Amino acid sequence: SQVKFLIISQSMDTTDSSHIEEAEKRGFHVILFNRVYHNGSCPKFFTDDYMDSYVLTNHLVSTGRKRNAFAAKHFNCPIYKNRVRAYKDVLKQNGLTFNPDHLIYSELTVKDTHEVISRFLNMSPRPDAIILPSFTSVLQATSLAKLNNLSVPQDIAIVCFDEDPECRYMNPSITSVEQPAVEIGEEIAKTALSICNGTFTEKETIRIFSSNLIIRGSSFSC
Numbered sequence: 001s002q003v004k005f006l007i008i009s010q011s012m013d014t015t016d017s018s019h020i021e022e023a024e025k026r027g028f029h030v031i032l033f034n035r036v037y038h039n040g041s042c043p044k045f046f047t048d049d050y051m052d053s054y055v056l057t058n059h060l061v062s063t064g065r066k067r068n069a070f071a072a073k074h075f076n077c078p079i080y081k082n083r084v085r086a087y088k089d090v091l092k093q094n095g096l097t098f099n100p101d102h103l104i105y106s107e108l109t110v111k112d113t114h115e116v117i118s119r120f121l122n123m124s125p126r127p128d129a130i131i132l133p134s135f136t137s138v139l140q141a142t143s144l145a146k147l148n149n150l151s152v153p154q155d156i157a158i159v160c161f162d163e164d165p166e167c168r169y170m171n172p173s174i175t176s177v178e179q180p181a182v183e184i185g186e187e188i189a190k191t192a193l194s195i196c197n198g199t200f201t202e203k204e205t206i207r208i209f210s211s212n213l214i215i216r217g218s219s220f221s222c
Contacts, residue, residue, distance in 0.1 A: 005029035005195050007188060010037050012074050029195045031188055037078060040188050043191050043205040045184050049079045052177045053086035053131075055213045056159055059175070060129045063220055065157055069102040069120045069127035071113070071137065080105075083161070087131065102127055113137045117144050121156075129157035129219070135164035138174050142218070158220040172217030180209045 004053055006028055007170065014037050021032055021040060030042040060068050070087050072080045084103065091098050100122065106112040113132075117140055120127050132138055138160045150156050153174055160167075163178035187207055192198040 003028060005031060005117050005192060006039070007031045007192065009034040009036070010078050012079075015076070028105045029200070031191055033184060033188055035077075035079060039083065041203050043203065043207075045187055045207045045209070047179050047184075047209045047211050049082035050086045050180070052161060052211045054090055056131060056177055057087045057090040058129070058163070059213060059215060060157060060159065060219060062089055063157070065077070065129040065219075066096055067099070067102065067125060067205035068129045068131065069103075069107060069129045070097075071116050071120075071133065072103065072105050073108050073133055075125075086163050103116065108133060110136075110140070110142045115142070118146065121145065121148050122148070127156065127160070132160040134160060134162040135167060138162075138167075138170075138176075138218075142170070146204060153219050154218065159219050163214060167214070167216065170218075175216045175219040176214055178212040178214050180211060184209055 004069040006023055008030060010017070012035065014035070015034070016039060017040070022196060024030055024042065026049070030040070031045070032042060053124050068087070068091070070084065072084055074080055080216055087107050088098050093214060104116050104119065108116065120130055121144060129201045130141055132141060136159055143156045145152050145158065151157055159175040161177045163176040167174035167176050191200065191205070
């Protein structure tokens with residue numbers, strides 16, 4: 001009885017949003033962010049996953065990378081559906097043939113990531129760029145590249161969707177996508193406060209935020 005709203009980021013493999021529908025029926029306001037799979041009329045705040053992947057892949061292609069590998073999570077996750085669709089679109093628009101072997105779906109745990117990266121590195125011909133979801137997967141990829149006597153980015157570029165503060169301090173520093181987490185948080189807070197003070201009227205709000213590609217040494221050398 002003391003809860004006014006729920007702020008929810010749905011799980012990666014969500015297929016059922018009935019629990020959210022039930023909360024709405026009981027009179028709770030619901031605010032969704034990041035992973036949004038519910039079609040109900042509640043405020044939604046998320047980044048443009050398609051464009052994040054588009055600009056990242058396009059950067060690699062524009063620097064001469066023609067064999068771009070992509071490690072993705074959860075085949076049915078809308079975030080990765082959008083990212084993979086953009087990845088394929090960039091390849092097609094630049095006259096590059098999509099190689100199914102260059103797209104691997106995995107849970108990408110520490111063990112899984114090691115196996116996925118090893119598969120990429122052992123291919124012949126080897127990919128000249130790898131797109132990864134997280135900073136932790138980049139750590140593994142750069143370490144494995146060095147163990148295989150590969151230079152980053154000369155032999156292989158390594159990039160990710162996760163702008164961790166450590167990305168700038170690695171050697172080489174990591175090209176990544178900086179998502180507007182603070183801006184999204186501020187908008188969620190404003191919406192939450194308007195619910196609390198009774199001025200909330202925009203239940204159908206959908207805000208799609210743009211990210212920022214930060215190009216560093218792992219994909220570009222002067």
